[in-house]
């Protein structure tokens with residue numbers, strides 16, 4: 003049986019899962035997100051953009067790890083910039099950072115349990131929720147294996163398990179498919195599609211095929227700004243034979259970025 007988290011029973015009083023207006027976020031001294039306007043709701047949103055576009059910095063702001071330097075940002079109806087106590091909001095979030103730490107001697111189960119505890123899940127639901135999350139990422143047979151003995155792809159799957167353990171309303175995944183083998187990537191796409199039915203999922207990736215296969219919406223960033231937002235099919239339709247790429251969606255990506263840069 004699926005564990006029902008506190009956030010699921012809370013009333014929806016917000017129009018959008020994520021809403022950013024003229025958002026500015028620093029990475030070090032650099033304004034890595036610089037005037038971003040974006041709204042996201044239920045579904046799987048693929049976050050694309052060249053190296054340094056500001057994807058990780060945006061994810062960090064949405065995850066409430068870094069405070070915005072300016073503009074507005076609301077997540078699940080809560081004002082991220084102005085609010086001091088973000089604990090309640092964090093209970094409804096799931097976040098897989100690009101690089102994440104863990105105690106190497108923890109087993110997969112202990113790692114995911116620990117993260118569930120940090121998210122303040124009720125004690126009684128944690129064992130069941132952990133088991134379910136570990137199963138969903140295909141690590142049930144490794145649940146009692148120490149983190150330090152896992153392969154890179156398995157560590158990433160454990161990272162995905164901790165991100166989804168609380169059935170988040172907003173799930174933020176920064177390059178989740180790095181290191182996954184092809185079979186795991188296919189299963190991961192199914193997992194994303196399932197979660198995106200009733201949650202807002204934002205997945206950053208350089209693998210444009212993952213976006214075409216698993217996402218309902220594409221968000222393209224460049225230099226900290228929103229370049230384009232639409233469906234994968236609409237992005238594919240933007241490309242032509244003259245654009246770089248091995249697939250229609252890659253060609254669409256190249257075309258949109260090129261048009262934006264030449265207009266800027």
Ligand SMILES: Nc1ncnc2c1ncn2[C@@H]1O[C@H](COP(=O)(O)OP(=O)(O)OP(=O)(O)O)[C@@H](O)[C@H]1O
Pocket residue numbers: 029030031032033034051052053054055056057058059060
């Ligand atoms: N700690 C830092 N100090 C200064 N500049 C930084 C810092 N972290 C990131 N940046 C800069 O901020 C910009 C955005 O970085 P960010 O990591 O958000 O981009 P990204 O789109 O996730 O890139 P990638 O695709 O390479 O992961 C880049 O120009 C980067 O060099």
